[in-house]
Amino acid sequence: MKRINKLIGILAIGLFFSACSKFDDSINTNPNKASVASGTKLIANAELYLPDMSSNAYGNLYPQYLSNTTYTEDARYATVYFNFYSWYYQPLINLETVINSNTLDANEGPVVNQLAIAKILKVYFMWHITDRWGDLPYSEALKGKAAVNPTYDKQQAIYTALFKLLDEANAALNVSAGTIKNDILYGGDISSWKKLGNTIHMLMALRLSKVDVTIGKAEFNKALAAGVIDDNKFNLVYKHLAEQANENYWYNSFTRLGRKWYAVSKTLVDRMKPFDDPRLKVYADKNLSGNYTGLEYGLNTSVIVDDYSLLGAAIRQQNSPVYLITYAQALFAQAEAAKIGWIAGGDATAQVNYDLAIEQSIRQWNANDISGLAAFKAHPEVAYDANNGLAKIATQRWVHLFMNGYEAWAEWRRTGFPALSPPTGLGKPIPRREGYPTQERSANTANYNAAVAAFPYGGADDLNARVWWDKP
Incomplete structure (x- = not known):
């Protein structure tokens, strides 16, 4: 994806002029440099990096959505160390500049709303990377020469700071004050941003289910009461364009580069095909024989592509969207919260949210067509069961999160569902984190x-140590 490099522009933001100058302003002012920061353009530039959270081979291999047809070492965990620097010097520095600016342009929308949206996006990016690596530079990050070698904050402290930022954003967002310009996600609509921020807050809180029930429950209920996504129209969706500069990652891989390297996994197809899951026709293409056939995960050799179902064509069009935070996710979270006693209603409320989550997932993926919903839900393996409620919720959440792999991987690490196994004969477990650069x-x-x-559960800097909330 083509992106505008804002780093040079950032250095020019917020020019200050001497109050005691004896010269005319027309002499002191450089007409080629802005004296007011364009906060909304910095926000928009940060938004361009959102699909990178999802459109990534590793993220979709860890939860076993995809299987490699060639170059199979990726699914066999050959890569251990991953670079997090680009997250800091690309989207995060843009957002930090907005948050710390005293010269935002009110003509681009209410300044309070610009600041709040920048905080929500900062939280979302930081949440993504801390869940991949664990402890990371945070309090001393993004300070340039003032902290060239930043310390690593504990992930627990990062979560605490991110909850605080979301509280600030929720309190500051002013729907009646008006929209902001240049927002490529919600068109500047503040009510949508408010729901998104609270939903991120709620999903983050659920990550604490094994390590801090008291804080997790409190933060969950605070976010839920503040108003979360309650319709698919409020989903956080990155909409690619039918142009090379802004095209879908998988279109570039499959069509532009001709790399048919990714089939849907046998693990996924075996969870969908026997139960008439209406999303399968979107997730996968039929193979040459006209069947949906998953490829065994993590094979050590290349295979004949036509024998297996490739990633669905609908997901890899030039302008195919990327789903990041959705109504179904919010519903699955509420179903789990009811099951574990974080919200009232027990299994009855859990089932209502579970059933609605499945429906909204199918609506999302199938262009609002739910003609196959009843048959799908009629299968005992799908229908809610109080004795196996957490497993049912987590498994259907995993199916829903298809191609939002890093989020699915995080939820699999937290819940242990569905049951996944590493490649046969590999001798390595499924990764629990990614190694530092x-x-x-x-x-x-x-x-x-x-x-x-200081890793919370010991271990070396590799794929097998655990992040803070991933309690053994």
Whole structure:
């Protein structure tokens, strides 16, 4: 995706002029540099990086949505260390600039709303990366020369800080004050941003289900009461365009580059096909024989592509959207919260939310067509069962989150559902985190070593250590 590099522009933001100048303003002012920051353009530039959270091979291999038809080492966990730097110097620095600016342009929309939206997006990006790596630079990050070698904050502290930012955003967002400009997600609509921020808050709170029930429950209910996504029209969806500069990642891979490297996994197809799941026709293409056939996950050899179902054509069109935070996710979260006693209603409320979550997932993926819903829900393996409520909720959440792989991987690590196994004969477990960039060992040695030594459950800097909320 083509992106405008804002780093040079950021350095020019917020020019200050001496109050004691004796010269005319026309002499002091450089007409080629803005004296007011374009907060909405910085926000828009940060939004361009959102699909990277989903459109990534590794993220969709860990939860076993896809299987490699060739170059199979990716599904066999050959890559251990991943670079997080680009998240900081691309979207996060743009958002930090907005948050710290004193010169935002009110002509682009209410300044309070610009600041609040920047905080919501900062939280979302930071939540994504801390759930991949664990402890990360946060309090000393994004400070330039003031903190060249930032310390690593504990993930628990990062979560606490992110909850605070979301509280600030929710309190500040002013629906009646008006929209903001240049917002490529919601067209500047503040009510949509308010629902999104609260939904992110609620989903983050549920991550604490095994490590801090008291805080998790309190934050969950606070967010729910503030108003979460309650219709698919409020989903966080990144809408690609039918142009090369802004096209879907999978279109570039399959069509532009001709790389038919990804089939849907046998793990996924076996969870969908026997139960007449109406989403399967969207998730997968039929193979040459006219069947939906999943490829065994993590094979050590290449296969004949036509024998297996490739990733669905609808998902890899040039302008195919990417679903990031959705109504169905919010409903699955409420179903689980009812089951574990975080909200009232027990299994009765859990079932209502579970059933509605499945319906809204099918509506989302099938262009609002629910003609196959009744037959799908009639299968005992799908119907809610109080004795296996958490497993049912987590499994259907996993099916729904297809191609939002890093989020699905996080939920699998937290819940353990569905039951997944590493590739046959590999001798390695499914990853629990991603390793820090190797550059940190030499560029930020002391802080890197301190972070590794303080892993919450021990282990080395590899794929097998666990992040804070992933309690064994």
